[in-house]
Amino acid sequence: MPTCIVCLETLKNPAALPCGHVFCYDCVIRLIRSVTPYTPDHHCPTCKQLYTISCADPNLVPHHLKHHVTPSVRKLHLEYSTPIPAKMPVTTAECGRLLAENASLRTCSLVWRKRAAVHATATMAFVGLARLARDYGMKMKKERDEFEQKYNELKKLYDERLSVHDRLRIAL
Missing domain, CATH: 1.20.5 (Single alpha-helices involved in coiled-coils or other helix-helix interfaces)
Known part of the structure; x- marks a missing residue:
């Protein structure tokens, strides 16, 4: 299971930065709010790449460019599962050997x-x-x-x- 490098726990409500690194959304917001004095420019905790959290007013963006404007911190939906080991047929001889062992x-x-x-x-x-x-x-x-x-x-x-x-x- 993927983990957040900020809180070191399993990703909860994952969010991606423009550089592609994924963290818990709450961890990213907490990092952004912890910077004082307030600044719109922040650095990725992993690669230190600069990203800006200021958003353009959607009413000012032309209609044909709106799908290119994305927020810096994008929420994600990740689907992941643990691999299931392949089942091996168990014979009675094998069971007997394992019980004896x-x-x-x-x-x-x-x-x-x-x-x-x-x-x-x-x-x-x-x-x-x-x-x-x-x-x-x-x-x-x-x-x-x-x-x-x-x-x-x-x-x-x-x-x-x-x-x-x-x-x-x-x-x-």
């Missing part, structure tokens, strides 16, 4: 669905185990940092006492 595909689908569920369960178990390991590692790191801090405090205290003890020994 369908049953086989359903069985395979069920097997793969069960495997996916088992895989998801295993994956979630590993994710849970990884979280526990991470939490335990964080706890161990915290304990190590606390022990290191206590060790540094005790070492500082020991060095201070050792230096005081050495000063006393030198003084005696």
Whole structure:
């Protein structure tokens, strides 16, 4: 089905510009009205060809030329249909083969669905185990940092006492 490049939907009430490009009539009118300040000259959204929307007064056009004067935006009537695929004769053997293939595909689908569920369960178990390991590692790191801090405090205290003890020994 033909689509309008302005609204990207199926053509509704199609209209053609002088260049031959087709759009929804409402889309063309909306484009024309969106130009400010008003001007009678517009450009095709596809090919940028200039067209004029001013119309000549039909009373001023000679009778023998009236059929040559057409509006710039012409409404169209398009008939289109979707192609119908050619029908192939279906035999009972073919139906039986297709039914068997369908049953086989359903069985395979069920097997793969069960495997996916088992895989998801295993994956979630590993994710849970990884979280526990991470939490335990964080706890161990915290304990190590606390022990290191206590060790540094005790070492500082020991060095201070050792230096005081050495000063006393030198003084005696």
